[in-house]
Amino acid sequence: MSTGQTLGRRDSHFVDGLIPDYVRQFQAYVPSKPDRQLMLEYGAPFLHRLNNNENALGAPPAARQVIADYPLKRLSIYPSGDAFDLRQALAARFDFDADRFLVGNGSCEVITSIIKAFCERGDNIVTADKTFAVYEWVAEFSGVEARLVALLGNAFDPEAMLARIDRRTKIVFVCNPNNPTGGYWPTEVLVDFLERAGERIVVIDEAYCEFVEQSDYPDAMSLMERFPNVVVFRTFSKMYALASLRVGYLVGSAPVVDAVRRTSTTYSVNSLGQIAAQAALADTTGHLDRSRALVREAREFLGKACGEIDLPVVSGEGNYIMIKVPINDTLMYRRLMRRGFMVRSMTGFRFPGWIRVTLGDAAVMAAFADVLRDEIATLRRGATPSR
Amino acid sequence: MTASLPTHHTASASFPFAAPFLPLALDFAEKATAAFGFGQREIAGLVLAVEEIYSCYLNQLAGIASIDLRLDDERYQLRLDIRFRMAHPMLQAFNLTYRIDPDDEDSLAGLGLMIAARSVTRLSIEFGSDEQVCLQLIREREYPKATMIARPEAPSAAVVRLHAPSREDLLFFGGLLASGQHDFLPAFLERPQMAADMVDGGALGAILASVGETLAGGVFWRRLSESTVELYGPYLLYPDDEDDLLTRLLDDAVGRISRSGARALLRRQGPLPGYERFFDFLGELDLASTPVAGGAGQTVVWPHYYKQLREESGGVVYAEPRFAAFLRAEYDRLCLPRQVRETSTAGQRVGQRIGQNSGDDSVLSVDFEHRRSLATLRLLAKGNDLAENLAAHLGLLANERIGNVLVEIDSGRDEEIGFVSVLYDAGFLPRLLIPDAGRGDLVVFAR
Structure with missing residues (x-):
């Protein structure tokens, strides 16, 4: 005999009957708790969040200034429902018509909008198995099949993805550079893929493009005229360090954007986010260069530190590095939490045994390297049970 | 991950808790169990349990408004929930230690419950607010043991492929396992038709590994509780000197399970070298x-x-x-x-x-x-x-x-x-x- 379920089960029966199968089977994402709660639970003396690939430099000075100057009386006024001024600024920056931009509450919202716009039951999307999970999640809870293709090395595998495309494939998601591996498709690979992908939407998610320093990294926006099925996603959460304001956008051909706009929520981007993003775009203080330099130095420093203690790393483009640890990654996460460092355990990304660390401030990187070195030494000294 | 996504069917009915409705309740239990494709032995066990529980509590208290029966078909087992309201239901007869004394009328009152508990595979009890009681009875389908299948020669180096097994794959793999010595083999692998039904019904996740055309290993998982998945294996049929197959099976299984919503993964089927x-x-x-x-x-x-x-x-x-x-x-x-x-x-x-x-x-x-x-x-x-x-x-x-x-x-x-x-x-x-x-x-x- 065994213990069973609660009586609440009956109460939930009527709800179960209302929920579509694909929603019932989907598990809600559990976000991390506030810092103060985590510090209390783990007994951590401080907490450095190195788990979300945020920019340690913070927002560009101009963005901070517009927020500081924001008139309080404007708090009672709805934001621009379609981020009018921000779209104008994006249009000027990238030389496209403003109507070809769609701004959302973070890139997660535009992912949801594009799947809702193009997919119905029986359709599928194609993406990688070890990448940003939101493409897969949104597809699943929308009742759309997510076809996941194994990576080739550390980047998406174009041939394997093409092989999974069929007539019901509506969208292909390519994370370029890939989160979490940092691998990317150079221009030649991307163009070849687009030539063969046929008549379906190809999303190039460039959330980390501003960190890339390689010359063969493609400018996907420049391909949109030749390939009108290309849609580019970008965000102000990473390089521009406005994650708390949640501003992301897509740009594509007019008919594609018009379709996505029909399934988008208006007024979802708050006024502070809109003006801060505008200011960030206009920044002339060298924020991008400083950020790239910071990440470059951190990558070199942490890569070397890991090498010295024989920990393999995967570190392509983007402001993050993956480290292979000699123990279960979720245990390493908890050990590091107790020392005040929050990393991303990679089991959920289908990389069990790896952690991902945000590259950032030199002092924090040095302190993290010390703690990691210490933890690894403790583990190697410790007598682990033989079974 | 299939183990988190049970796809089963339900039949439910509510009856006035009164003697004239007992035959109707029994008829429901019998016909629903048969309709779900279970055999005479499973039907007899469940119907007997319903009859004894219904009769026992009917005798214990008059005037209970209703009794709800709900049958969930999970292919490899039937789950029957019996719900009613009662302040202090007699429960002691559900204990394995309960004994009947023919000279003691009080002990005889528990005979029906004792029979009910022994006619099903598992029993659990839940209490809710407002004197709600739920007895959950589980009756597993009966399955034959695996037929041993001699293992082919160890495959030479070839492409390793991980794949979701077909029903036939599972039966074959169970036969191969049966021909070897595995100290921690779960019942569903000793009876691979059960594993196949569990996979079909979404109660078990499974990945098999083939080296070339030869089945070489497998790993399985199922829900242990709402928050925990239990992992079984990997079961390897041939030496795996570099732990290559073991690592690939575990990485693949853990990757799938990690997106299931479960909070924890437990493994307790014997020592696992290099578990760290x-x-x-x-x-x-x-x-x-x-x-x-x-x-x-x-x-x-x-x-x-x-x-x-x-x-x-x-x-x-x-x-x-x-x-x-x-x-x-x-x-x-x-x-x-x-x-x-x-x-x-x-x-x-x-x-x-x-x-x-x-x-x-x-x-x-x-x-x-x-x-x-x-x-x-x-x-x-x-x-x-x-x-x-x-x-x-x-x-x-x-x-x-x-x-x-x-x-x-x-x-x-x-x-x-x-x-x-x-x-x-x-x-x-x-x-x-x-x-x-x-x-x-x-x-x-x-x-």
Whole structure:
């Protein structure tokens, strides 16, 4: 005999009957708790969040200034429902018509909008198995099949993805550079893929493009005229360090954007986010260069530190590095939490045994390297049970 | 992950709790069970259980408004929920220790419940607010043991392919396993048709590995509780010197399970060399390999491995001082964020409040695993006779020459925390903590 379920089960029966199968089977994402709660639970003396690939430099000075100057009386006024001024600024920056931009509450919202716009039951999307999970999640809870293709090395595998495309494939998601591996498709690979992908939407998610320093990294926006099925996603959460304001956008051909706009929520981007993003775009203080330099130095420093203690790393483009640890990654996460460092355990990304660390401030990187070195030494000294 | 996505069918009916409706309730149970494709033996067991429970409680109290029956077809088993409202239902007859005395009318009153408990595979009891009672009966389908299939020669180096198995793959793999020696083979692999039905019904996840055209290994997983998935394997049919196949199977399975929503992954099917990359080591239980009465037998160690699948799990556990010391040490060793609050009366204090049965009669469940001479006790219903009931169960198990007795406590169920002091008094000590495996963490006690 065994213990069973609660009586609440009956109460939930009527709800179960209302929920579509694909929603019932989907598990809600559990976000991390506030810092103060985590510090209390783990007994951590401080907490450095190195788990979300945020920019340690913070927002560009101009963005901070517009927020500081924001008139309080404007708090009672709805934001621009379609981020009018921000779209104008994006249009000027990238030389496209403003109507070809769609701004959302973070890139997660535009992912949801594009799947809702193009997919119905029986359709599928194609993406990688070890990448940003939101493409897969949104597809699943929308009742759309997510076809996941194994990576080739550390980047998406174009041939394997093409092989999974069929007539019901509506969208292909390519994370370029890939989160979490940092691998990317150079221009030649991307163009070849687009030539063969046929008549379906190809999303190039460039959330980390501003960190890339390689010359063969493609400018996907420049391909949109030749390939009108290309849609580019970008965000102000990473390089521009406005994650708390949640501003992301897509740009594509007019008919594609018009379709996505029909399934988008208006007024979802708050006024502070809109003006801060505008200011960030206009920044002339060298924020991008400083950020790239910071990440470059951190990558070199942490890569070397890991090498010295024989920990393999995967570190392509983007402001993050993956480290292979000699123990279960979720245990390493908890050990590091107790020392005040929050990393991303990679089991959920289908990389069990790896952690991902945000590259950032030199002092924090040095302190993290010390703690990691210490933890690894403790583990190697410790007598682990033989079974 | 298929193990989290059961696709089953349900039949339910509600009857006035009155004698004239008993035949109708029995008819419903019989016809629904048959319609779900179960055989005569399963039908007979469930119908008998419904009849005995219905009749017993009908006799105990008149005027109960209704009784609800709900049958869930999970292909490899039927789950029957019987729900009604009653302030103090008779429960003691669900104990394995319950005995009928022909001269004692009170004991005869429990005969029906005793028969019901023995005519199904598992029984559990839940109490809700407003005197709600739910008896959950589970009857597994009966399956034949695997037919042994001789293993082909070890495959030469070839492309390794991981794949979701077909029904035929599973039957074949079960036959290959049967031809070897595996100490920790679960029942569903000893009876691979059961595994195939479980996979079909979404109760079991499975990945097989083929080297070239030869099946070379497999890994399986199923829900142990709402929050925990249990992993079985990997089972490897040929030497795997570099642990290459083992690593690929584990990486693939863990990757799939990690997106299932489960908070934890548990593995307890024998030693796993090189486990560190995949799991935390929870500890091990020492099991006597021969019955107590058989004299000094060998000790078999039973290791438990765990992997947290979600980054935060926090929580508060109330515990009496001796238990609190054990919990603190384990939470510290495993770096788990839990707050332990010391109290001498945690279980009693909150157990009453949540509507737990507060009568005289406690109920303990017993899970037997005869191959390892193992019995696991769990608390189904608290009562004032808990210490005596535990002693009676231990006496019965000793008479049955069961060499290993474990008791599981769920730290997320307040009434079970109240059981802890009884266990200490009976000579049990906490040996192993399994995070997230119940409503809270499970703690295994042994003597």
